[in-house]
Amino acid sequence: MCLKKKVLYIDSDNDLRQKVKKAFNKNNTYECYLCDSGISGMEMIKKVEPDIVVVDYFLPDFTGEEFYIKFISENKNSNLEGIPFIALTGNGNVDRSHLYNLGFSAILKKPFSESEIFEFVEDSLIAHRVKMEEIQFWETIRESKDFLERVVENNIDAIVTTDKKGVITYCNRAFEDLTGYSFDEIVNKKVNFLLINNSEEMLKIYETLKHKNRIVNYKTRLIKKTGYSGQVILSVSRMRDSSGEVVGALGIIRDDTGHLKTVNSSDDSEKLAAIVETAIAVNHAINNPLVPILGNAQFLLQDKNISDENVRKRLRVIVKNALKIKEITHKLAHISHPVTVEYFKGTRMLDIEKSL
Structure with missing residues (x-):
């Protein structure tokens, strides 16, 4: 059984309250709650936890702006905080852009017909759901990005990335430990200065990558900051962007000295x-x-x-x-x-x- 959506309508105009009630009673997917003041409206929000609130800008005890600010301050970080609000205006003296900046989802001018209020609320709920899904999507992307960054940064293997010209664009902590160079010292430098055979070996690696997507377990010697060269095992793969174009290379390096x-x-x-x-x-x-x-x-x-x-x-x-x-x-x-x-x-x- 599908749960009914709850609409809270707050307005001192009894005729409009009854019109709204009639509009939503025609559809069995909604429950409509009516209040005639800001105080009763605030109590009703906590009682029924509506899916959307429609509030008149000119209430007997609050302006719509004051009502919304009070609601936000009292319900910060609660499950009520994300409820979308529609402001009702009866004249042109309301700064619409200010209300949008404040957080109102939509603004509807009075008077309105039964079909207008119903369709407006429907559209506002859909827009709010899309907005919440987009926020959730980007939050998921951010969390995934943060997690992957932690995985890379704390990996036991040294990891380095370069652009197509072999210029280092990133290295993790293990790479700093292995080479003795800090992130700031290494980024934006050509990677070949770290290889014992310098440009010759770099050319060999890139020539191989032209014909293969990756190189696995390639043994070479890495020049550290101290000047000492240590034996390492290198795996390199080509990095591509979302369109499939090669944008650089990813190297995973393991110290093989002393084994x-x-x-x-x-x-x-x-x-x-x-x-x-x-x-x-x-x-x-x-x-x-x-x-x-x-x-x-x-x-x-x-x-x-x-x-x-x-x-x-x-x-x-x-x-x-x-x-x-x-x-x-x-x-x-x-x-x-x-x-x-x-x-x-x-x-x-x-x-x-x-x-x-």
């Missing part, structure tokens, strides 16, 4: 290198789908419209296990000496904790 120091024999070195490369590939392969899963689950948990505790409990389980997977893949990519244990007769498996 092989604890291995003495060449066989063990090759074995460890293979394990590390596999581990990093697994890490990236799992993290790519894991980030949106984790992000969407956390975003849904923040949605106040999801009140079913059963659903929220399941979402918390998803978040908990996604974080556990993320922790395991992080450890897997930081193996320094592989240690295996017997898993089943004739089969051994890597002990991640002992291999760190």
Whole structure:
């Protein structure tokens, strides 16, 4: 059964009140409440929580402006705050632009017919719903943007973006830690000054990207602020805008220095290198789908419209296990000496904790 929309009409003119009541009583999707003063109107708002309020600008005890300001001040941050208001005017002495700036959704001039008031309220409710949906949309976009920024900024991997000319446009905190350069020192500089072979290597990377969408696990050496060059593993992908045009590149960098120091024999070195490369590939392969899963689950948990505790409990389980997977893949990519244990007769498996 569809809930009826509640209309509150506040006007000292009894003839108009009855006209409005008659207009809305013809339609069984509305309930109409009538008040003849600002004080009774304020009490009725709290009692019935209307979907829309129509208030005459010239009431016996308030002007429409005073009534609206009083309502807003008394109901700030409450569930009543978003109710749309229509102001009724009977002459040309009201500053319409001022009322709109104040927060009124619409303004209707008296006198009016039954059909006019009904259609005006209908249109105002539709416009208000569209406005609220747009506000919710942009709020969702903002929350998603903030969340993704936090994910990128707190990522354990160094992340850097460049424009089509190779000029750095962004780097995260892990990139600052890895290179020793601050955000301000690195942004707007050509990325090739960080590479050991400078322009030659940069050209090689960009030539590869012309034929492929991404480069995975590319080994190179990165020049840090101290002048020391460290071995890193680089994955690069082309960034595109909403129309599909390439606008730059996204680089994910992992420090690979020292991973092989604890291995003495060449066989063990090759074995460890293979394990590390596999581990990093697994890490990236799992993290790519894991980030949106984790992000969407956390975003849904923040949605106040999801009140079913059963659903929220399941979402918390998803978040908990996604974080556990993320922790395991992080450890897997930081193996320094592989240690295996017997898993089943004739089969051994890597002990991640002992291999760190």
